[in-house]
Amino acid sequence: MAEAFLAGLKGLEEQAKVQLRDEFLELIGIDAPSWGEQAIGTSLQKKLAGLGMEVRRDEAGNLYGYLPGELARPPILLSAHMDTVEPSKGKQAVTEPDGTIRSAGDAVLGADCVAGLVEILQGIRLAQDSGRPHRPVEILFSVAEETYCEGLDRFDFSQVKSRESYVLDLTGTIGSAALKAPTLVSFQASVRGRAAHAGMEPEKGINAIAIMAKLLGKIPQGHLDAETTCNIGTIEGGRMINIVPELCTIRGEVRGYNHERVMEIVADIERLATETAEAAGAGADFTYKVHIHSYATPAEADVVTRFQQSCRELGLAGDLTETFGGSDQNPLSRQGIQGIVLSNGMYKMHTTEEYTTIEDLWQGSRLVAGLILSEV
Numbered sequence: 001m002a003e004a005f006l007a008g009l010k011g012l013e014e015q016a017k018v019q020l021r022d023e024f025l026e027l028i029g030i031d032a033p034s035w036g037e038q039a040i041g042t043s044l045q046k047k048l049a050g051l052g053m054e055v056r057r058d059e060a061g062n063l064y065g066y067l068p069g070e071l072a073r074p075p076i077l078l079s080a081h082m083d084t085v086e087p088s089k090g091k092q093a094v095t096e097p098d099g100t101i102r103s104a105g106d107a108v109l110g111a112d113c114v115a116g117l118v119e120i121l122q123g124i125r126l127a128q129d130s131g132r133p134h135r136p137v138e139i140l141f142s143v144a145e146e147t148y149c150e151g152l153d154r155f156d157f158s159q160v161k162s163r164e165s166y167v168l169d170l171t172g173t174i175g176s177a178a179l180k181a182p183t184l185v186s187f188q189a190s191v192r193g194r195a196a197h198a199g200m201e202p203e204k205g206i207n208a209i210a211i212m213a214k215l216l217g218k219i220p221q222g223h224l225d226a227e228t229t230c231n232i233g234t235i236e237g238g239r240m241i242n243i244v245p246e247l248c249t250i251r252g253e254v255r256g257y258n259h260e261r262v263m264e265i266v267a268d269i270e271r272l273a274t275e276t277a278e279a280a281g282a283g284a285d286f287t288y289k290v291h292i293h294s295y296a297t298p299a300e301a302d303v304v305t306r307f308q309q310s311c312r313e314l315g316l317a318g319d320l321t322e323t324f325g326g327s328d329q330n331p332l333s334r335q336g337i338q339g340i341v342l343s344n345g346m347y348k349m350h351t352t353e354e355y356t357t358i359e360d361l362w363q364g365s366r367l368v369a370g371l372i373l374s375e376v
């Protein structure tokens with residue numbers, strides 16, 4: 001990237017930072033729980049149209065935009081999600097003198113993922129204001145990412161032209177990117193015993209809780225190996241202390257970078273549940289759901305090279321990392337769109353102590369501009 005461009009950015013810096021802060025505060029001021037993104041979607045649709053984009057909003061509420069470019073390079077897709085985790089109602093921000101923007105404390109701040117949204121918007125403005133030719137850009141602002149990327153399950157990917165994507169949805173200072181993410185499967189296992197009066201005829205009952213205790217002793221938990229974890233998160237069972245419990249249910253998750261390995265563990269748990277229940281004369285029910293599918297983007301892919309080169313030119317670290325959480329890149333990779341997840345300057349997300357900084361928003365928007373203007 002030309003030095004003139006960097007110098008030009010300097011002049012724009014103060015103005016852009018004010019604009020970033022104002023736009024951030026404006027957007028977090030809109031309630032946007034998962035599946036309640038109508039208002040923020042309307043606001044963002046106007047902003048994208050204002051950048052000269054062709055914008056479509058699908059039935060689920062996902063926003064898709066296309067911006068033609070003069071640079072004869074393939075388009076890239078930039079993405080962030082519009083929903084926020086709970087507690088999300090009435091989000092309020094406090095801006096500190098040092099430029100930290102933190103939650104006032106009663107709700108999350110919503111930097112996850114409003115930081116990504118404003119960095120994308122401002123990054124496009126910076127690229128446009130530079131007067132330099134940029135590549136075609138596609139935007140995907142999704143709904144219901146926080147509920148395991150449900151929003152993109154309903155998105156029609158056939159309209160997407162890009163084969164490469166950047167998802168702005170990772171904690172940390174601007175300039176790092178995650179190349180891989182896990183598969184995540186949730187499961188539910190129930191033991192069906194038989195109810196009986198606990199005092200009169202307990203021998204006629206089959207105690208589902210006691211059988212579940214045996215099963216729990218057999219299911220491996222925590223780190224199963226370097227890249228797989230399993231957790232039992234909830235347990236429910238029994239009605240009254242004077243009834244031999246008929247039903248006991250556990251719910252848990254398995255996650256890991258190797259999809260097949262995760263599916264093997266899930267199958268093992270099902271087998272253990274069936275065997276343990278049957279050995280005690282009880283029945284077992286087992287269901288599971290694959291929420292996200294793992295991917296690994298090679299470090300030598302163009303999408304990574306472009307990121308690292310842009311970071312070098314902008315004085316950012318360009319660190320490559322991995323994440324053990326999901327993002328919209330999981331469904332994008334499933335659709336054959338190779339990508340990485342970029343840190344967008346959000347910290348302590350999913351808590352009411354969430355914060356970001358104006359400097360991060362600025363660096364994030366510079367990086368977006370760099371990616372759009374890159375000839376890689």
Ligand SMILES: [Zn+2]
Pocket residue numbers: 081112113145169
């Ligand atoms: Zn997020």
